Every structure is written in structure tokens, then in C-alpha cells.
Amino acid sequence: MKKTIALAMALTMTAAALAGCSSSSSTPATTAAPKAEAGTEAAGDTKAAEPEAKKGGGKLVVYSPNSEGLMNATIPLFEEKYGVDVEVIQAGTGELVKRIQSEKNDPYADVLFGGSWSLAFDNEDLWEPYISPNDSGVLDAYKNTCGFITGNVLDGSCLIVNTDLIGDIKVEGYADLLNPELKGKIATADPANSSSAFAQLTNILLAMGGYEDDAAWKYVEDLFTNIDGKIIESSSGVYKGVADGEYLVGLSYEDPCAQLVKDGAPVKIIYPTEGSVYLPASATIVKGAKNMDNAKLFIDFIISEEVQNIWGTTLTNRPVLKDAKTSDFMTPMSDIYVIEEDIPYVSAHKKELVNKYTDIFTSIESSK
DSSP states (O other), X not given: OOEEEESSOOSOOOHHHHOOOOTTSSOOOOSOOOOSSOOOOOTTOTTTHHHHHTSSOSEEEEEEOOOHHHHHTTHHHXXXXXXXXXXXXXXXHHHHHHHHHHTXXXXXXXXXXXXXXXXXXXXXXXXXXXXXXXXXXXXXXXXXXXXXXXXXXXXXXXXXXXXXXXXXXXXXXXGGGXXXXXXXXXXXXXXXXXHHHHHHHHHHHHHTTXXXXXXXXXXXXXXXXXXXXXXXXXXXXXXXXXXXXXXXXXXXXXXXXXHHHHTTOSEEEEOOTTOEEEEEEEEEEBTTOTTHHHHHHHHHHHTSHHHHHHHHHHSSSEEOBTTOOOOTTSOOGGGSOEEOOOHHHHHHTHHHHHHHHHHXXXXXXXXX
């Protein structure tokens, strides 16, 4: 089994490599997709060998912001199952999208595996239309309705509290974060620069009345007044800061927080009583990918029952298939009040939402 994984964005790519959703926004591909399972040919088909040649072998280049845990549970299995030599280049989603844009005339990547749905949606011109046959088993809210984004795992906004320090302070939802006892003790990243913090902002707005609701924005003002200017530089600094006892509460996301719980850290996940939004991580095929058949095969693979069950039972990522298995250390979705984000709206109004938050935060800080 061959495996090449770059842990940081490589700057040694050749000069040649650097050359050059709404449901109505794209027309799904109609060509037959390679299946994750061995296919069967029609009786009498004299070209049976040709479809078989598409079922693996060769190369695949994957750009990904995903965690090592998710990559290690996915890439080696794909390589072994299909005999594909996979090269993985890892970096932040924004950096990877910029690279794909710069390589538009001569694509190096075949697949972008991971990253926010909204960022993929905003860059439709970079992606090849494709809907996997396995998409039929995906939860309805996360199906590939735009024709080019395959949701593959779900991650939800949550609160994380330090169980050693929180004491008798009640934290069950967003409303509780306005408690004066928590002033300056709440960790958050910057919604203007962090995708997880922006997801928290839109989750809060939706849960507290709506994206354009005055009362919801007043809550944002009150919350950031209580946060008292304590903005963390990175999303990882939020949950680590709570686990290390620097903060009592953090505005974070489920995957790393669940891992901390699993590892025995003195933390607890709180799913806000007002509602948690779960957003799908995206996977897209790069338009004009040089290894197109393997790219489609990979998309089929990551939302196959086999892979989704592995993710659901061994990782802290939630699968998107309706009937996928999940581990005992994850809170059942049935115990979480889930509210549904209007992803196209948020994507279209992201700049407006960020600017409004920035104005509020600037006003709070300037009034001190």
C-alpha cells in the first residue's frame, strides 16, 4: 500500500503545477459513476473490461484541511481497497481553495476533501458537477442538492465547560452566558476570521430569533459585552483554553470537544437548549481533474456505508448517512435539539453578517 501525506502546504510544487447551491445552480452529471462496490456488467457486454479499468489503480491527489484522525481512517483504506496511490496535501481550507484557483488552468488536485459547505458553494466555478449514487442514503437535510458538493461528515456548534471550575454556575444554553459571574471567562474565536466562530455566530442568531432579528443581534451585543474582549486567535485555542482552565466556558464545535471528553479531560459538552446547528463538511471534485474516475470513486467511497460506519464508531465526527452507526461516547442526535441553518442565505450574506458583528464588537471595545 502506497501512501503520501503532506502535513503542511508544500511549497515545492513544480512551476507547471502552479500554472495556469441552490438546486437550480448546477446540472448534476449524468454519466455513470464508479461504485465503491464491485460492479456487474450486463450479459453479452463486449466492453466489460473498460468499466473495470475505472474501478481503481492509478493516482489521486487530495487537498484537505481535515484532521489526522479522519485522514488516517480514510486514505489508507481507500488505497488498499482500490490500489490507488493517493497524495494528500493538507492546509487550511481558505489556503487550499486559493491554490485551486491559481491552478485552475492546469489542476493539480483532483478532490478537495473537507472544509465548509459555504466556501465550496461560493466557488462553484472550481468544481466538477457530480452526484454520487450513495447520496440517496444521506440524511435529507444534507443531500447534494446543488449538484457539486457532497456532504460527508457533520459538525455541530456547542458549548464546552470546565467541570473542575464551573461550580454551581448553570450553563445549559446561550441565555446562561449572560451571567455576570462569567464576565471575561468565556472563550471564543473571532467570527470575522474563524469559520467555527462564524458558525457559532449564525447558530446564535438563528437560535435567538433569526439572522435579521433585532433581539438576536441585541443578544450578540450582550454576549460580547460579557466576553469582555477576550478573543482567542484560533478555534483550537478555545477548547484548549477551557480544558487547561484558562476559561470556564467556550464557544466551540463538537469534534475536538468530544475528543477531549473521550480522552478524559475535565470538560463537558453542552448542547444549547435554544438549538444547535449541524453543518456538513464538503467534498468536491476539481473541475478538469486529471484523475477524474478516481475522484468520483473517492466521493462514492467516503459516503459508502463501510466508511461512514467506521467514522461513526471510531471518530468524533458524525456520519451523514441515515443508518450509519455511532459510538457510545457520542451524545445521540435524538438527545440534541437540532435547528437547521439556511446555508444559501448565510453564504450570500456572510459579509453583511460579519460587518454587523464587527461594528458591534468595535462599539463595545471603544466604549470601555
